[in-house]
Amino acid sequence: MSQIDLSLLNKEQLEPVMQTEGAVLVTAGAGSGKTRLLTYRIAHIVQNLNIPPWNILAITFTNKAAREMKERLSHMLYNHEQLHVSTFHSLCVTILRKYIELTGEYTKSFSIYDESERKKVIKSVAAEICSDKKDNLTEQIDAALSTIKNEGISLDDYRDIHKFEYHIDDIVLAVRKYNEILKKSNALDFDDLLNFAFDILVQYQEAREFYQKRFKYIHVDEFQDTNIIQYKIVKILAGRHKNILVVGDEDQSIYGWRGANIGNIRDFISDFDCKVYKLEQNYRSTKSILNAANAVIKNNESRIKKNLWSDGEEGQEPQIVSNNSDSDEAEFLARTIKGLNNKGMLLNNIAVLMRNNFLSRAPEQKFMFYGIPYKMYGGFRFYERREIKDALAYLKILANPFDTESISRVLSFPKKGIGEASIAKLIDSAFRQGVSPVDIILGLINENSSQTYDLPNSLIKKLQPFAKKIELLVDCKEMSISALIRLVYKTFEFNEALSAETEENESRKENLKELYNSILQIEKNNPALSLDEYVQQIMLYSDLDADKTSDSVTIATIHSAKGLEFDAVFIIGLEEGILPSSRSIDDESAVEEERRLMYVAITRARKRLFLSYVKSRFMYGKYNSAPISRFLKETGIYFHEFSVQKTMAKHSEYADFSSRIRQNSVSSANSNYKFNKIENLIKHSIDIKLLKAGSKVMHKRLGEGKIISINYSTNEADVEFNNMGKVTLSISLAPITIIE
DNA sequence: GTGTTGAGTATTTTT
DNA sequence: TACTCAACAC
Numbered sequence: 001m002s003q004i005d006l007s008l009l010n011k012e013q014l015e016p017v018m019q020t021e022g023a024v025l026v027t028a029g030a031g032s033g034k035t036r037l038l039t040y041r042i043a044h045i046v047q048n049l050n051i052p053p054w055n056i057l058a059i060t061f062t063n064k065a066a067r068e069m070k071e072r073l074s075h076m077l078y079n080h081e082q083l084h085v086s087t088f089h090s091l092c093v094t095i096l097r098k099y100i101e102l103t104g105e106y107t108k109s110f111s112i113y114d115e116s117e118r119k120k121v122i123k124s125v126a127a128e129i130c131s132d133k134k135d136n137l138t139e140q141i142d143a144a145l146s147t148i149k150n151e152g153i154s155l156d157d158y159r160d161i162h163k164f165e166y167h168i169d170d171i172v173l174a175v176r177k178y179n180e181i182l183k184k185s186n187a188l189d190f191d192d193l194l195n196f197a198f199d200i201l202v203q204y205q206e207a208r209e210f211y212q213k214r215f216k217y218i219h220v221d222e223f224q225d226t227n228i229i230q231y232k233i234v235k236i237l238a239g240r241h242k243n244i245l246v247v248g249d250e251d252q253s254i255y256g257w258r259g260a261n262i263g264n265i266r267d268f269i270s271d272f273d274c275k276v277y278k279l280e281q282n283y284r285s286t287k288s289i290l291n292a293a294n295a296v297i298k299n300n301e302s303r304i305k306k307n308l309w310s311d312g313e314e315g316q317e318p319q320i321v322s323n324n325s326d327s328d329e330a331e332f333l334a335r336t337i338k339g340l341n342n343k344g345m346l347l348n349n350i351a352v353l354m355r356n357n358f359l360s361r362a363p364e365q366k367f368m369f370y371g372i373p374y375k376m377y378g379g380f381r382f383y384e385r386r387e388i389k390d391a392l393a394y395l396k397i398l399a400n401p402f403d404t405e406s407i408s409r410v411l412s413f414p415k416k417g418i419g420e421a422s423i424a425k426l427i428d429s430a431f432r433q434g435v436s437p438v439d440i441i442l443g444l445i446n447e448n449s450s451q452t453y454d455l456p457n458s459l460i461k462k463l464q465p466f467a468k469k470i471e472l473l474v475d476c477k478e479m480s481i482s483a484l485i486r487l488v489y490k491t492f493e494f495n496e497a498l499s500a501e502t503e504e505n506e507s508r509k510e511n512l513k514e515l516y517n518s519i520l521q522i523e524k525n526n527p528a529l530s531l532d533e534y535v536q537q538i539m540l541y542s543d544l545d546a547d548k549t550s551d552s553v554t555i556a557t558i559h560s561a562k563g564l565e566f567d568a569v570f571i572i573g574l575e576e577g578i579l580p581s582s583r584s585i586d587d588e589s590a591v592e593e594e595r596r597l598m599y600v601a602i603t604r605a606r607k608r609l610f611l612s613y614v615k616s617r618f619m620y621g622k623y624n625s626a627p628i629s630r631f632l633k634e635t636g637i638y639f640h641e642f643s644v645q646k647t648m649a650k651h652s653e654y655a656d657f658s659s660r661i662r663q664n665s666v667s668s669a670n671s672n673y674k675f676n677k678i679e680n681l682i683k684h685s686i687d688i689k690l691l692k693a694g695s696k697v698m699h700k701r702l703g704e705g706k707i708i709s710i711n712y713s714t715n716e717a718d719v720e721f722n723n724m725g726k727v728t729l730s731i732s733l734a735p736i737t738i739i740e
Numbered sequence: 741g742t743g744t745t746g747a748g749t750a751t752t753t754t755t
Numbered sequence: 756t757a758c759t760c761a762a763c764a765c
Binding site: 061062087089090114115190191194254255258356357359378415417420422539540541559560578581582583597619 | 741742749750751752753754755
């Protein structure tokens with residue numbers, strides 16, 4: 001491959017790209033091309049300076065960002081495979097897999113406990129310490145654990161700092177017990193991954209030198225969102241070559257609640273003798289969008305002033321949209337998006353952004369109703385679904401037979417007549433004898449040995465048939481992962497357990513199938529992947545890879561939309577109590593973080609921006625009214641008090657789906673759509689040529705209907721539904737099939 | 741040990 | 756609304 005052409009970079013971007021030696025801090029405003037800077041710098045170091053890709057480390061904040069960066073680099077470098085581009089958490093898993101056995105306390109097939117497993121352990125610890133008022137204790141233990149692990153302070157120091165607190169001794173004890181349980185289970189939580197990796201780098205010279213020598217050039221993206229322990233890791237990794245570049249933007253720091261420490265930027269300046277560069281030219285948004293963003297963020301007091309500018313077009317003024325209810329808001333979204341789409345904007349270039357997950361409900365329903373394909377980021381995550389966790393638990397106990405949370409799942413699903421108390425006995429017996437719970441279960445196959453485990457006979461009877469199945473599974477451990485998961489479904493009779501004909505069960509079976517398919521996919525891409533690596537990796541991924549092939553609208557929380565950009569962005573729920581969230585409203589620094597969220601949301605937009613609030617929103621089972629978000633006022637955009645109809649009329653791109661959809665039939669579209677995959681819809685959609693007036697069709701939710709007329713230029717048809725009346729549907733999108 | 745019911749409560753945000 | 760948790764019945 002030829003030299004990397006750096007002429008596409010502007011002067012501000014070029015300088016830090018060329019400054020490869022030593023420490024570099026880049027403060028990069030939103031949309032100023034920091035990803036471009038990072039990828040070109042890495043490509044430049046490898047291609048133009050002839051540094052082996054093996055020597056490069058790039059740390060991103062999310063898996064999505066890592067994937068994207070790898071993707072871009074794959075077009076620039078032929079030997080990109082050897083670059084290490086990953087999140088902090090996966091970097092730490094890599095380090096731990098290589099070196100954790102030096103500690104003698106864990107094996108490299110350790111389990112990773114996610115938030116729900118962590119919560120369960122905390123709860124059990126709280127219950128053990130004091131059975132009354134444990135609710136409060138649970139929260140306190142949770143808080144203590146996260147402070148200790150995010151800030152990397154010792155338990156003793158924590159006790160000193162909080163020595164006057166009421167329950168401090170209980171909390172310290174609980175933290176000890178929590179860590180004890182995880183250790184016995186050969187398990188680490190997300191924070192442990194960082195802390196243990198750091199400890200290993202500190203304590204074992206071999207490990208430290210290996211990575212210090214290897215990573216000659218280190219890059220950290222989203223530096224404003226690193227926490228204290230992450231910064232410590234960066235510092236120790238860069239300890240030898242000291243070639244490190246960090247990119248960040250204070251105004252986009254939105255993870256304070258997770259321990260992100262803006263002070264890291266200051267510390268970086270004093271810890272390293274670093275050069276500082278600024279990127280202030282925005283290439284993404286129109287001037288009018290940028291103006292709104294700047295107008296909002298300048299209200300933050302604690303902030304270094306900067307001047308984000310653009311020499312692009314003025315563009316259309318962002319629009320403030322008012323609606324009576326969340327369902328009207330969603331109606332507005334559907335129609336406007338359809339209108340933009342009709343005018344040629346790809347759905348892929350459109351996003352609906354919101355403060356929290358529950359706001360997605362109304363838009364999802366409307367999009368389903370109108371057959372607008374969408375993908376949802378954040379929210380219900382695939383690997384967090386019950387049935388998926390249940391299935392994976394069987395694989396996890398093969399990888400790590402000490403994983404008590406998975407053991408308890410395996411014993412609970414499918415139902416075997418074994419309850420919580422029995423599970424506790426089994427695990428306790430294993431701990432006492434220093435063997436794994438799986439060993440105990442397998443031991444029960446030989447009836448004679450049952451005496452030694454001191455378990456009640458009734459329980460042993462229940463466990464024995466199960467033990468045989470587990471033995472079969474263990475014997476097949478060397479098979480491929482996909483074969484194993486099939487064996488699990490079959491041997492443990494998942495289908496039978498989900499045979500009751502409910503919608504819920506159908507969707508569970510569907511998801512289990514999808515899990516199997518995803519494993520096939522992963523095996524194809526990575527044939528050498530071992531079982532324990534697979535279950536570790538899966539824990540760091542929140543979702544299956546989004547389907548890139550279909551054109552669909554993005555619905556996302558603002559947090560998960562960070563780093564993305566779209567032609568058109570709709571920010572919904574701009575009401576006090578939502579953005580800013582009710583929990584932050586009386587804490588000025590919390591409000592500033594909320595304001596940064598607003599800023600991040602606005603700066604996702606390239607061309608069009610819609611800011612939406614409603615007069616009354618359905619939440620907690622009733623309608624609530626809240627004042628308009630202060631941030632909306634801060635944008636300085638002229639405030640039109642639209643009525644819904646006027647709003648609609650004002651938008652030329654507003655699509656008229658149907659002249660007369662009866663309002664009540666529209667709002668009768670009910671819930672339970674959330675597990676339906678948009679792919680299903682697409683599979684069901686049909687070719688317009690197959691339709692004619694008079695055809696009978698079946699709509700996935702609207703039921704049976706008859707085509708009245710077809711508009712071939714817009715690809716839409718008027719359909720008379722038996723129980724809905726007349727509805728205009730997009731033929732290529734609506735979930736319909738021809739029945740006659 | 742499991743399943744049902746009713747009360748009470750909750751929605752930030754993610755690796 | 757929709758979910759969790761405790762109490763109670765079997």
